[in-house]
Amino acid sequence: MKPSITVVIPTHPFRVHNGMxxxxxxxxxxxxxxxxxxxxEVDKDGLGAATTRQRGLEKVTTEWVAFLDSDDWMxxxxxxxxxxxxxxxxxxYVFSYYMVHRRDGTPWPEIDPLGHFGKAWNPAAPHQTTITTLVRTDIAQRVGFTDPPPDSTVGGHRGGEDWHFTIGCRDVGARIVHIPRRTWAWVHHGLNSSGLPDRGDAAIR
Known part of the structure; x- marks a missing residue:
């Protein structure tokens, strides 16, 4: 049976206008x-990625929800x-891996500086994931997205709302699995926020 999936993309006016x-x-x-x-969900009021993503998540009625940032692609x-x-x-909760691309779509040399590709998820010693995931909606909505406190760390990583969301899913009992395939493009364009609310092009209007 085909699973029911909703894709949620939070964005802001800058990425609407520049074609991302x-x-x-x-x-x-x-x-x-x-x-x-x-x-x-377009962040028209400057509340940031966490609030914008949460607004989208609250509207999901399918069994599964997949997340994608508006500057990346699947x-x-x-x-x-x-x-x-x-x-x-x-x-x-499942996540794959990415290839790094430039803003014009051309790929960077394939690198994995953190050595996370293919590394099995260990809930006792988690390695950092990204927001490009597929999650059961009931779990995702139970955990939700909020902006983490400044300089807060979880599992040794500072990460933004996406990393705190992952740890929240772990803490409510999600079975998290890494699929060792590169199935999406992470776009490095010089204004990436890396999940941190004080960085990136989210402030550009």
Whole structure:
């Protein structure tokens, strides 16, 4: 049976105008496993990624929710690979890995400086993940997104709302599994926030 999936993309006016959002949406439309819904939340009032993502999450009614930042994109197999991985491992939170691309879409040399690709998730010693995940909606909505306090760390990482969300999912009993495939593009364009509310192009209006 085809799983029911909603994709949530938080964005802000800068990425609407510069074409990044359109590229992200195009990647959703090209998925081999078509999602049931796409929710785009635009941060028009400057409240930040956590609040914007939370607004989108609250509207989800499907069994699963997938997250994507508006400056990145999914490869066509992304949702199919994650869904199959969730089913095979009886997981409730799955994440794959990325290739780094420049803003113009060309790839950087394939590097993995932190050595996390293919590393099994260990809830007792978690390694940092990204927001590009597939999660059971009931778990995601139970945990939700909030801005972490300045300079707060979890599991040795400062990370932003996405990392705190991951740890929250762990703490409520989510079965988190890493799928060792590179199925999406992380775009390095010089204004990335890396999940931190005090960085990036979110402040550009």
């Amino acid at each position: 959002l359109a590229r992200a949406v195009d990647s959703i439309e090209r998925q081999h496993l078509t999602p049931d819904d796409l929710i785009i 490869y066509p197999e992304h949702l199919k690979v994650l869904s199959a991985g969730a089913r095979a491992h009886k997981a409730t």
